[in-house]
Amino acid sequence: MKFNWKRTTIAYIIMLIASIVIFAILIPGNQNKPTEIPQNTLVSLSQEHLIKTIVIDGDRINITTTGNYPKQGDPSGEFFTYKETLTSIYEIPGFDPTGIEITPKGPSSFDWGSLLGTLIPMLLIGGMIIFLFSQARGANNQAMSFGRSRAKLFNVDKPTTCFDNVAGVDEAKQEVQEIVEFLKSREKFQALGARIPKGVLLIGYPGTGKTLLARAIAGEAGVPFFSISGSEFVEMFVGVGASRVRDLFDQAKRNAPCIIFIDEIDAVGRQRGAGLGGSHDEREQTLNQILVEMDGFEANTTIIVIAATNRPDVLDPALLRPGRFDRRVVLDMPDLHGRLAILNIHAKGKPLSPDVNLETLAKQTIGFSGADLSNLMNEAAILAAREDKKAIEMCDLEESIDRVIAGPERKSRKVSPHEREITAYHEAGHALVARMLPNADPVHKITIVARGMAGGYTKQLPAEDRYIATDSQFKAKLAISMGGRIAEEIMFNEMSTGASQDFKEATNLAKKMVTSYGMSEKLGPRTFGSKEEMVFLGKEIHEQRDYGEKTADLIDQEVEALIQNAYTSARTILTDNKARLVHIATQLMAEETLEGDELEKLFTEALPAAAPTAPVEPPLAKNDSPSEKKAEPVLQPRDKPMEPGTASPAIAPA
Template identity: 65%
Template sequence: MNSKFLRSGLFWLLIIVIGIAVFMNFGTARSTQSPDSIQQLALEIKAGRIRDITVRGDTITAERYDGTRLITRKGSNVTAVEALKNLGVTEEELQSLEAFIVQDDSQLRGLGFLLSSALPLLLFGGLLIFMLRQAQGSNNQAMSFGKSRARMFTGDKPTVTFNDVAGADEAKEELKEVVEFLREPSKFAALGARIPKGVLMVGPPGTGKTLMARAVAGEAGVPFFSISGSEFVEMFVGVGASRVRDLFEQAKRNSPCIIFIDEIDAVGRQRGAGLGGSHDEREQTLNQILVEMDGFDTDTNVIVIAATNRPDILDPALLRPGRFDRRVVLDRPDVRGRRAILGVHVRGKPLASDVDLDAIARGTPGFTGADLENLVNEAAILAARRKKRVIGMAEFNEAIERVVMGPERRSRLLSEEERRLTAYHEAGHAVVMYHMPHADQVHKITIIPRGRAGGYTWYMPEEERTLYSYSQFLDRMASMLGGRAAEEIVFGDVSTGASNDLKQVTELARAMVTRYGMSERLGPLQYGEREEMVFLGREITEHRNYSEKVAREIDAEVKRLVTEAYERALQVLREHRDQLEAVAQRLLEVETLEREEFEELMVRTSMTDLALDEEEAPQGSDEEAQEDAEA
């Protein structure tokens, strides 16, 4: 925009200068045409009517005493004084004038002539130069189309080091060897060792693959070229391969250095898997990457680090030894990793004394590093919104719920009947979960709408787990169906509030039968093969490797598991109807129950039921029981 305004301003400046020159020439030409003669001027001077005279070139301007002017021309070969004296004007008459001024305008007339004659040539030359530069710029742009778009970061002032990366200790140990090789390559060369040319970092989104690559560059103190896989491919054939060549040439000139290719699956997908047979431009780019990595000499000290969350769709040629022959896995952090990541992100932030980072780490299973960073940021925003000077535990708990479920929607108006239905639904989940021996613990129950949910029951495992048993799955299904069971018991009808519960239960039951081999009837077998198109990168169908008879048996077994889980939920709620009523009524009063209050309410209700049972027991029952025992 600035260059555009500059070019426009220069253009209009030239137009204005040309206009001034033309006006000056026009004014000069007009002034030389006088209606008066010099003889008349001489007569006026002799009559004493002229006050002063101004001579500018060939033009004589005389001003009378009455204020009028007389303009005439002199001869070009004599001066104005000589011309007047030749007409009879004496020296005394000229001296009687108040002023006789002679102005030399030869320079001004010369400048006007120069502007009027040279400016068109200058304007034409300027337009010609402008057009040539535009053509040259377009040519340069076309020639630079195949240049690499990688961004280079020098290692003089590293902004990220291994101290800024937490929760991935094993990955850091693997990559420390890369850093040591870049710092002391002679140490490895003396033993005949060859450092891996390529390191492939694999992990779910948000686990810190890009951050880890930056930390490697920061620790090594070498140039760092960063580019995304999608930046290689353009609509023109051959551009991607050209950019790959240019990138590796720059890297060799700046070695030792690191090339980081983010989302390499954009160009590294398996060849020959595209729609219609292939994708020529993408495959040419991939071929060039393979050639460049093979073409490295052992002393170039250029290491390629790539990141992806889909290693299963990469071309096998990328993963063979000599290319990306080292694979570093960055998985979701465990509770200790989450605690360390939280410690990194709360640096420099004022925390209240009640903040327990260990409790936050336990309450965020499955969170990645990016999720935890977002969690800390949301807590800081909430504290600022509430005009606090420190971030408290309440803000962290609220931030966890915002990240998982979305913001609260207190403005959503619910009828009394809907509030009552939601309260019993969530109470049903909580009561069934409380009585299931292998279910997770209830952490919070609320009927305040949040996100797309009208209410929710938040449960949390006591310890981190990666493996689940058959009993745990059965208890989880019963807990999921507790809301629908409570609606049927209390209202004698069911609503659409359990639609998501039914979906999750059905998927879990089918996975137990077809994937985990947890069906006694069908045995420890896996049924169905997932088919996907590598070019699309997602599953599109499931191939049945079983007969129609087995398909019917699978459907029947899934139905049996879900039905039995629903019957268990109904049985638990019928046996503990008082606890269901107590939790639901308390939710209608306060809208939210924390874990401590919920467990206290369950224990108090259980003791009350036990006392009532003892009061209702018939007298002598203890004696009869003792006699029966003795017998």
Template identity: 65%
Template structure:
């Protein structure tokens, strides 16, 4: 009984100890050379490294290094990796803890762990304290049910006190990472605490090439592999996505008992990362395969015909994940601003699959469910976020916090619904006109897909131009022969002119790159 009591007492006394893990400073595992694609962020953090290495250089001039640096970026952009690189470059102890590890069900435990963490940091100074996902404890105060006595808010108050209580000669720098800076308490972001913000964006084409070079180092690559071409084919990929891409290509090469990684392995890995692995065991009827072929051909032909749509890179009716087929669109360059005409063409491309099904089969299927959802979201974003409505004017509707807060009345809501309906209907009409005018090409592309199941490169351009193809292609899902004969194309419908729209600009747009065919939820 005495031993049990002593054991429980020891556990009770250690309950408020910090759970931060200290990495040894004499064995740096990550340095700035292991981080690519975030050159501006590394430049900002070089100053932190120099302060930890040579503090007297700054103190002799009366300079004060920022006490806290907040790393802000989307998931997978390398916030944790960059923090570890700072510790590796500086050669100092590195304390790593997640924001959720502070908070427990017992009141006061989180604050006690914060005090213990900073006491350990002071004993090991100079050092770095890294708090990952700080939004777990750093949210706005006053929003909890417990008010100011809430456990999370007490933990946040203790962090604020500890950061503000540093002496000017204490060589402790706090790094924190989050992808939601908008919900952090303002007291965290004021000068004297996290007074420097380093933003890590998704890498551009140059950054993607540098990241691919880092992760492919030491791997046996075929001589014909061009990382620049691969970087151009992966817009919107984060650093974590590119690392996973290299690993998937290596796994595919290993399954084939290859000695080196070939370019087809990378091309397959890109599709696996975006859409999932091939479902070769999925057997479909010839009718469903034909419908999928015309659906994807409709997407591609509309995109090829519109001046503001992205370039068609590949069409495939090979099943992946929940998608029966997909059409991959790639921009010619990295894009940071979007125009209204680009949005309008984007919606027309999403409606191309539905229109092709109706024109050829006189039938409506569930394959366009994801397309309709995306077209509606684009229209809502144009009106409510970007002020691209011709009738409602240049203003936003709704406040975007944890959930949307409505700041408009029922009459405006009806006008928004009507505007969305008009935008989607105009996109539908535009797709109808394009496919009516190019129905021979639509049939040629669909028949090629039925036979070869995928097309890209020169063969794709020849199909668009109405020329003869070389006849290559991929093999994929087998089809069950069915009794009904192939569907004959319906006669072309008369053209209906869509309403013209002025050209405006925008930014922070939804990601668009793959048009898919599926049943139910895509």
């Protein structure tokens, strides 16, 4: 419970005002307090017939005077009191009772006003103390309830998410929909002897919709749904996590049939026997309690546990066995139809311009997860609102794609004309090599506008979704990575730092081709190097060599050969098409961004008369015969590198 200072302050002010009002009403002020007089004054007042009434209250005599009392201005109704233990008022020497109304009240009279004046303040003080303690307990709820579960119980009467809000994971929806149907109509499955899965593990990359699918299950099931994160079980005190697990399943048993959803279960379900320290012992105790509750001596057939993780490789084998998590549901990246369905869901409620084509947008977002697509639509809406548009246009959506991939444009970045020219030739080199290679992905956009850490970039989009890659596609990627540096060398006869990220990616890809994918003729179809991961410590990966020094030299030679062949191939393309490279770079410096038909025209149109060069031929179609293929240019040896000590301008990596 969160402590609300505003509400507490208002409550204190109200209690203070109420206390002041009650004290003012019940406790008489100083002006009504009787004046105590001695016995001789009492006798004198009686002899002078200035006493109107006398009320005897135990050992106290309360006197009311007449209006003829000379010591006060108009003492009519003035109160006095005389206190002395008396057997009878008439025994006072010299007292004259003539004309005085004497009322004996007796010792049994009870002063209710004094009682209320004392009791009510005590009640107010006690209530204030209780209120303060209740607020303190609410503000420090963790300290008051260590072993209680923090799972949230969702209202089954008002579902906010259902299966209609989930798209792109049709197979996963079907798997979990059977669980919902079982909870609603058990007889259909029990008639065939089917047993409901005790646990369902949702596995997928971040952003693929695991938590969203769990919320949809809660909205569709119509049964109590408890949701908790794996990290909420573990505390610094040993035994707290296991106690929370027991309390969670006790609540679930009281609300059975129900569903328990544990998000990011890898926080508590990692393999046992790894790591050091007290937190390790606490995590193991918590995991042991989860194992017992899911499939222990007492089976809970009406409680279904659904867990989500993007690290199934670090989970304990005892947690993954049948009987605990009987079913594993994999949520992969959405394909073209899935992306289109996701875009339609997130486009609801947003005014779209008539030029918006979500199918075209889905084709441009290969590799995007559901979370990326949701962010894309939101960024497009923000961009449209920033420019005071009434509807979201296609240009806003395409701009949001670049923002999601590379970040926002840095138009305020000051770049010198020379660095701008280097960047233009660098990106034109990437694009021209990609256009010439038949196994490369089509070039969709070139820009020299800085985004994020990049001074410019060349965006390629595959024509279709791919789930496997070939060695020819990898070799094309290596050549494209070399295209930027080679274009700089050809035009400026010097090298810059702009290709550092290109070389890093090319080296990693060439190494994977040799050591992981078996794409080396000398080393053959095998893998090299074993990776061991400390599952308790997170993503620390230790690579161990399972090969000798001679094999290591061969791996280096094969990686070097792949990169040098890619370098030579890219250099031959750019050297033979230097005029085309200059034509593209010049137009890029003028326009800053080239895409679509305008970009395709630069690849195919005739060059100016000053530099006649044949247009770049598009890649061969898959059904073209080898005899129709254009002869590739003869590969030339790499030119002599620049002399040491030559200055190289630094630009942001592409």
